[in-house]
Amino acid sequence: MQTTANTFPRLLQGHAQRQSDAPAIREKDLGIWQTWTWSQVARDVREIACGLASLGFQAGDNLAIVGANRPHLYMAMVAAQSLRGVPVPLYQDAVAGEMVFMLDDASVEFVIAEDQEQVDKLLECRDLQKDRGHAIRHIVYDDPRGLRNYDQPGLLSYEKLCELGRAWDAANPGAFDAAAASGEPSDVAVILYTSGTTGRPKGVCQTHASFIAAGRGGVETDRLGPGDNIMSYLPMAWVGDHLFSVAQWLVGGFTLNCPESAETVMNDMREIGPSYYFGPPRTFEGLLTAVSIRMEDAAAPKRWLYAKFMALARRVGADILNGAPVSLGDRLLYKLGDLAVYGPLRNVLGMSRIRVAYTAGAAIGPDLFRFYRSIGVNLKQFYGQTETCAYVCLQQDGKVKLQTVGSAAPGIELKIAPDGEVLVRGVSVLKEYYKRPDATAEVLDADGYFHTGDAGVLDAEGHLRIIDRAKDVGRMAAPQGATAGAMFAPNYIENKLKFFPQIKEAVCFGHERDEVCAFINIDYEAVGNWAERRGLPYGGYVDLAGKPEVLALVADCIAQVNADLAAEEGMADTQIARFLVLHKELDPDDDELTRTRKVRRGFIAGKYAVLVDALYGGKKEQFVETQVKFEDGRTGVVSATLKVVEAKRFAPMKAAA
Numbered sequence: 001m002q003t004t005a006n007t008f009p010r011l012l013q014g015h016a017q018r019q020s021d022a023p024a025i026r027e028k029d030l031g032i033w034q035t036w037t038w039s040q041v042a043r044d045v046r047e048i049a050c051g052l053a054s055l056g057f058q059a060g061d062n063l064a065i066v067g068a069n070r071p072h073l074y075m076a077m078v079a080a081q082s083l084r085g086v087p088v089p090l091y092q093d094a095v096a097g098e099m100v101f102m103l104d105d106a107s108v109e110f111v112i113a114e115d116q117e118q119v120d121k122l123l124e125c126r127d128l129q130k131d132r133g134h135a136i137r138h139i140v141y142d143d144p145r146g147l148r149n150y151d152q153p154g155l156l157s158y159e160k161l162c163e164l165g166r167a168w169d170a171a172n173p174g175a176f177d178a179a180a181a182s183g184e185p186s187d188v189a190v191i192l193y194t195s196g197t198t199g200r201p202k203g204v205c206q207t208h209a210s211f212i213a214a215g216r217g218g219v220e221t222d223r224l225g226p227g228d229n230i231m232s233y234l235p236m237a238w239v240g241d242h243l244f245s246v247a248q249w250l251v252g253g254f255t256l257n258c259p260e261s262a263e264t265v266m267n268d269m270r271e272i273g274p275s276y277y278f279g280p281p282r283t284f285e286g287l288l289t290a291v292s293i294r295m296e297d298a299a300a301p302k303r304w305l306y307a308k309f310m311a312l313a314r315r316v317g318a319d320i321l322n323g324a325p326v327s328l329g330d331r332l333l334y335k336l337g338d339l340a341v342y343g344p345l346r347n348v349l350g351m352s353r354i355r356v357a358y359t360a361g362a363a364i365g366p367d368l369f370r371f372y373r374s375i376g377v378n379l380k381q382f383y384g385q386t387e388t389c390a391y392v393c394l395q396q397d398g399k400v401k402l403q404t405v406g407s408a409a410p411g412i413e414l415k416i417a418p419d420g421e422v423l424v425r426g427v428s429v430l431k432e433y434y435k436r437p438d439a440t441a442e443v444l445d446a447d448g449y450f451h452t453g454d455a456g457v458l459d460a461e462g463h464l465r466i467i468d469r470a471k472d473v474g475r476m477a478a479p480q481g482a483t484a485g486a487m488f489a490p491n492y493i494e495n496k497l498k499f500f501p502q503i504k505e506a507v508c509f510g511h512e513r514d515e516v517c518a519f520i521n522i523d524y525e526a527v528g529n530w531a532e533r534r535g536l537p538y539g540g541y542v543d544l545a546g547k548p549e550v551l552a553l554v555a556d557c558i559a560q561v562n563a564d565l566a567a568e569e570g571m572a573d574t575q576i577a578r579f580l581v582l583h584k585e586l587d588p589d590d591d592e593l594t595r596t597r598k599v600r601r602g603f604i605a606g607k608y609a610v611l612v613d614a615l616y617g618g619k620k621e622q623f624v625e626t627q628v629k630f631e632d633g634r635t636g637v638v639s640a641t642l643k644v645v646e647a648k649r650f651a652p653m654k655a656a657a
Contacts, residue, residue: 051165059084067114195594203434214391215247269350317374474511
């Protein structure tokens with residue numbers, strides 16, 4: 001039997017032996033935190049795996065896992081790997097039509113689902129598969145509520161699965177241990193589907209060796225271990241969650257904490273006080289919006305105190321966190337601010353005990369990044385893709401630069417192609433796309449470099465700065481007499497806009513155009529709160545988004561962004577000339593965003609071509625009618641006449657030294 005901990009099942013067994021009674025996973029259920037020790041997790045994984053084996057699951061089979069962050073779903077991943085099968089986590093908010101594509105693509109016959117909502121979708125998927133060569137045969141559900149009277153074939157509860165597992169284990173002594181011991185580091189450990197910004201999602205095959213190396217690099221860099229706690233609340237199908245909540249968890253041996261629901265994450269975080277935290281920029285944007293709303297509702301003395309100390313934090317907070325020289329007077333004032341403002345603020349955010357926090361999944365605006373570091377949250381950036389285990393660059397303590405994503409992570413080589421594309425080679429690069437050798441050949445070159453599709457530059461210290469997606473970086477139309485226009489990086493501008501709590505989403509246009517124009521989504525909660533405090537009545541999102549006062553509010557935000565762009569070298573020509581506030585929120589269900597909430601820019605430009613034409617055609621307003629999908633599967637139509645608003649622009653200014 002192999003003893004080297006080079007697969008996830010063997011890592012689990014190691015923790016079960018070394019720290020058997022230490023907490024491995026917690027889950028809040030009905031207001032009470034339930035805890036599994038490492039030995040209990042190993043026991044449950046064994047029962048799940050043996051239960052799957054009793055149903056016919058074997059080496060090479062794929063197990064779909066769909067639901068929110070639940071302990072049994074994480075255990076099911078290791079259970080499948082213990083039989084040399086492959087877990088395939090799916091996004092829990094995907095509709096049946098999206099889900100069935102991945103179930104078909106991965107030839108899935110076994111699924112472990114969270115609850116009735118997911119079971120209903122999976123049964124719908126199975127109906128859609130009737131005329132195909134294969135279909136789901138077995139669906140195991142974790143939460144039995146609402147499923148008592150379901151009698152569809154192949155449907156069974158988690159408890160029944162474990163019962164079958166115990167019986168199978170007794171009848172086949174040694175079979176589970178032999179299967180778990182036979183696993184190889186080169187085996188595919190998981191199939192994660194890409195977000196599909198430009199087409200159908202692709203299944204990314206990552207090995208045990210790749211994810212373990214990626215997990216170990218992060219654990220060693222940030223000195224993570226059994227004393228640390230992490231809140232697992234992001235989609236299990238997202239590569240970032242798999243890196244932090246599976247790979248780093250099993251490498252580092254810390255404790256996962258699963259919230260009661262998506263709505264209780266903030267309260268649950270305050271109770272647990274995680275030492276390690278991660279989230280995409282939209283999560284940090286949402287937290288900042290919530291803080292901004294609270295401060296707007298605060299009494300005048302509190303608002304004054306907040307403004308004064310936040311000005312100090314912006315000036316010296318990040319330097320103090322980085323260990324840079326700061327005057328004694330400013331240090332003393334900052335300590336006072338920590339008692340009065342920053343400490344209570346971190347507590348509200350659930351970050352009182354945070355030792356290290358990461359953001360990944362998309363570029364984060366430097367203003368947002370600076371805010372968190374200025375109040376003492378050690379926020380750093382990860383950079384990577386699904387194809388690289390989300391592990392290409394990371395920022396080391398004391399070497400954090402606001403404009404970069406850090407230097408190459410341990411085991412990774414970086415190279416910038418002649419056209420500016422970032423190329424990656426090393427321990428975390430994918431094995432292949434599932435059943436897509438053509439797509440694999442497109443992204444892996446003869447030298448083993450993965451072509452990320454991102455445009456970037458390396459500075460003198462080897463820190464990588466991501467400019468934008470290579471396909472999104474363009475050029476403005478060349479002014480008369482010039483050979484080329486200014487570089488246009490829409491994501492860079494959009495991130496600046498989304499720093500404002502009133503703006504939830506933005507989509508900028510400008511490639512081969514004379515001017516930049518933008519679609520804006522307001523943040524309904526933040527702007528609604530702003531309107532209520534001013535006695536401004538409104539009747540829903542469409543009405544609020546079209547209010548003249550709201551348009552003026554957004555115009556002020558855009559003017560501030562334009563002022564920043566005017567002061568940045570090479571960016572003055574990309575100031576926003578005109579904008580409109582969309583009549584609906586961009587939504588993954590309407591195909592406007594991916595499930596990881598990345599903008600599908602080309603799709604939006606086509607869907608709302610009439611609005612793009614209005615922005616560039618000199619119109620003052622434009623009527624639009626849009627079909628939308630509701631959560632219950634029904635469709636409807638939202639219509640409005642949108643105002644085209646001219647934005648304030650500034651003459652180019654010399655950037656501050």
